[in-house]
Amino acid sequence: MKSFAILPxxxxxxxxxxxxxPTSIVDADKDVxxxxxxxxxxxxxxxxxxxxxKIYAEAVGDPSNPPLVFVPGYTISTMAFDKQFENETMRExxxxxxxxxxxxxxSVMNASEDAHKSELYADDFKAVLSAxxxxxxVFAAWSLGGAMLTDIIVNIGTDAISGYISIxxxxxxxxxxxxVVSESTMEIVPGMQVSNSTDDWKKxxxxxxxSLFYDPKAVPFDFKAALIGAAAQEPSDVTKIVIxxxxxxxxxxxxxxDASIPMLAINGKQDSQRISGEAIVDSMKKYWSEDLITxxxxxxxxxxxxxxxxxxxxxxxxxxxxxxTGHEDQIAxxxxxxxxSAALPSLFxxxxxxxxxxxx
Ligand SMILES: *[C@@H]1O[C@H](CO)[C@@H](O)[C@H](O)[C@H]1NC(C)=O
Ligand SMILES: *[C@@H]1O[C@H](CO)[C@@H](O)[C@H](O)[C@H]1NC(C)=O
Ligand SMILES: *[C@@H]1O[C@H](CO)[C@@H](O)[C@H](O)[C@H]1NC(C)=O
Numbered sequence: 283m284k285s286f287a288i289l290p291x292x293x294x295x296x297x298x299x300x301x302x303x304p305t306s307i308v309d310a311d312k313d314v315x316x317x318x319x320x321x322x323x324x325x326x327x328x329x330x331x332x333x334x335x336k337i338y339a340e341a342v343g344d345p346s347n348p349p350l351v352f353v354p355g356y357t358i359s360t361m362a363f364d365k366q367f368e369n370e371t372m373r374e375x376x377x378x379x380x381x382x383x384x385x386x387x388x389s390v391m392n393a394s395e396d397a398h399k400s401e402l403y404a405d406d407f408k409a410v411l412s413a414x415x416x417x418x419x420v421f422a423a424w425s426l427g428g429a430m431l432t433d434i435i436v437n438i439g440t441d442a443i444s445g446y447i448s449i450x451x452x453x454x455x456x457x458x459x460x461x462v463v464s465e466s467t468m469e470i471v472p473g474m475q476v477s478n479s480t481d482d483w484k485k486x487x488x489x490x491x492x493s494l495f496y497d498p499k500a501v502p503f504d505f506k507a508a509l510i511g512a513a514a515q516e517p518s519d520v521t522k523i524v525i526x527x528x529x530x531x532x533x534x535x536x537x538x539x540d541a542s543i544p545m546l547a548i549n550g551k552q553d554s555q556r557i558s559g560e561a562i563v564d565s566m567k568k569y570w571s572e573d574l575i576t577x578x579x580x581x582x583x584x585x586x587x588x589x590x591x592x593x594x595x596x597x598x599x600x601x602x603x604x605x606x607t608g609h610e611d612q613i614a615x616x617x618x619x620x621x622x623s624a625a626l627p628s629l630f631x632x633x634x635x636x637x638x639x640x641x642x
Pocket of ligand 1: 394397
């Protein structure tokens with residue numbers, strides 16, 4: 283604490299970049315643009331979908347910026363994208379929203395088949411967009427979250443989004459899983475649905491969460507415990523239905539063939555949950571025009587590459603979102619900001635180091 287008193291300027295400037303976990307406000311009537319809400323605060327809402335179900339969603343940034351919507355994968359919640367929400371450059375240049383798909387996180391847990399109709403997932407997306415006044419965002423879906431792309435395209439149309447970021451995502455639920463999901467993950471997934479043995483469930487949940495990261499030992503225990511805690515709150519029959527629900531993948535492919543949605547297909551090079559990044563892209567190239575696809579891999583990164591390597595991932599997310607929403611001219615200017623704010627943490631580390639050496 284002494285260090286902050288001695289070097290107040292450096293300390294507070296550095297903290298803004300390093301430890302900026304924005305305050306959460308759960309208030310359905312407030313919006314990010316309302317007075318009293320700063321750009322560093324998250325506005326959280328329980329949004330009502332067409333069937334009355336509640337969908338949990340959060341937004342941060344300036345609503346007049348290009349919109350980017352994140353959804354997490356199997357058994358995971360919005361917290362997966364903390365390193366995106368914490369990024370100051372992203373908050374300044376984009377308007378970011380993240381939400382829990384039904385059957386995930388704080389959203390509705392309903393095990394009835396009727397509650398998992400494809401059109402309801404599309405309605406959830408629409409409800410979130412309208413709650414935060416967004417139009418044609420870039421949709422960024424991680425892992426199983428990618429299946430929602432099919433719900434959106436089939437039920438809302440190809441005009442619903444400006445671009446798509448496939449975050450090591452699966453495009454829909456069905457046979458395609460065996461083309462892209464690694465064998466080890468195919469084995470763990472049923473383990474997440476175990477309901478007759480808490481020990482088995484825990485063992486599987488720990489393996490599943492560990493398999494998300496490049497180096498699970500480097501991930502803070504609190505964060506891993508929180509991921510497992512979110513999964514533990516899902517009734518096992520809900521965990522089962524979210525990965526077995528019906529979708530019209532034929533219609534999805536037909537519509538995508540005639541559309542011109544740019545896609546960033548991005549994954550971690552050491553992703554143990556996927557066969558390979560190429561496998562995902564190859565399966566999508568069958569119906570998605572190749573010249574609309576940008577394929578890139580992040581090194582020293584696992585399934586959660588945007589957590590393992592946030593700098594590189596965030597830069598890709600930011601540049602693609604600006605480009606797909608017609609703000610290509612802002613990409614270069616922003617690079618400088620990104621560089622300067624990325625330099626702050628090391629300045630902070632350095633000053634702390636120097637100070638503790640001095641104090642000791
Ligand atoms: C679950 O979904 C079904 C079908 O939409 C609905 O009839 C039922 O009321 C829901 N249950 C709860 C607890 O919301
Ligand atoms: C739980 O159920 C599965 C599948 O039905 C079975 O194979 C397994 O032996 C059961 N485990 C326990 C501890 O009862
Ligand atoms: C924050 O985002 C910017 C722009 O996308 C990127 O250049 C920078 O490396 C990111 N920093 C972190 C810590 O994620």
